[in-house]
Amino acid sequence: MLGNFSYSNPTKLYFGEESLSFLNEELPKYGDKVLLVYGGGSIKQTGLYDEIMQILAENGKQVFEDAGVMPNPTVEKLTEGCQIAKDNDVDFILAVGGGSVCDYAKAVSASAFCEEDPWEKYFIRKEAVDNPIIPLGCVLTMVGTGSEMNGGSVITNTTTTQKIGRVFGEDVFPKFSILNPVLTYTVPKQQMVAGFFDIMSHILEQYFSNEDDNTSDYIMEGLLKSLIHSSKIALENPTDYEARSNIMWTATWALNTLVAKGKSTDWMVHMIGQSIGAYTDATHGMTLSAISLPYYRLILPAGLAKFKRYAINVWGVNPEGKTDEQVALEGLSEMEHYMRTLGLVLNIKELGATPDMLEGIVAGSFITKGGYKVLTKEDIMSVLIESMNQ
Known part of the structure; x- marks a missing residue:
């Protein structure tokens, strides 16, 4: 092994067919206002949306939705999500989907209360996050990116034709991620x-x-x-x-x-x-x-x-x-x-x-x-x- 290094990963994982039930253990740790982030609506077709909304209601959460996250999340979408989070002063973000949804949720987590343009500050100049960070958790429905247990986020700027990744620090890692392999069955x-x-x-x-x-x-x-x-x-x-x-x-x-x-x-x-x-x-x-x-x-x-x-x-x-x-x-x-x-x-x-x-x-x-x-x-x-x- 070369060099000197430290290792820490703060994300807690819940794995298996019954793992969604552990939302009931995690949700009480955070405030009442939850931003539910998801993609094109497949979670509604599979019934997962209704199941999660029921769990959120049972835990007394007020839910604000940020739907329509695309496979390659854009700067414009990030701006929209940050506005929803900021306007409603959300306490927690729950991302339900694949890697793009998780990536995007981390960008919103770090950027919602940024007083500058987060694209320029965090993705171009890659400066440290010096504003309040909204904690988040993930419910994974597609595998590939590993976004459920890291600080990575990739955003696309269609105006400048740039797709740039940013690896945020441990404070932007998901607090928990739920991994149920069955939820990946419906992926084309x-x-x-x-x-x-x-x-x-x-x-x-x-x-x-x-x-x-x-x-x-x-x-x-x-x-x-x-x-x-x-x-x-x-x-x-x-x-x-x-x-x-x-x-x-x-x-x-x-x-x-x-x-x-x-x-x-x-x-x-x-x-x-x-x-x-x-x-x-x-x-x-x-x-x-x-x-x-x-x-x-x-x-x-x-x-x-x-x-x-x-x-x-x-x-x-x-x-x-x-x-x-x-x-x-x-x-x-x-x-x-x-x-x-x-x-x-x-x-x-x-x-x-x-x-x-x-x-x-x-x-x-x-x-x-x-x-x-x-x-x-x-x-x-x-x-x-x-x-x-x-």
């Missing part, structure tokens, strides 16, 4: 598999860094093997509880900051993917799948030892009689086969990206320095072009 197939790859990408962004003998890498290899195994089962039977529960648990541990400890971490795939999303409004997980293979082929020579280990320990590649490079490339071939089996998008053209967007996508991709290769703008362009030709 394309959103389900996009979530699967989002999980994989989160792990790989942290795995492909450093060359030391790091416990975090062993944990990540186990998480990857579990994800690959369970996702294949869930693809055939979306209501297989064991598979869906394993995937939900893996998603949380992939991005609750644990496996990043002792690591430098990369995140370049996410930086490019978010820029693609800013231009196309495409599903986040698909923006990652479309550029992952070109990116990893590009950096493979610089991290050859880890890519060889990945091929052997995660994909079961037999190294006998092969060069390190052959082993590493075979691992990426196995990964590509898996991705195609899931039905993931591998070409950014399928997401709506056009050649005239490429310069803007490159310009909007923040360059990170924690991976095996610090990319140039030309490198990013080559990744995008290769994706278009896949």
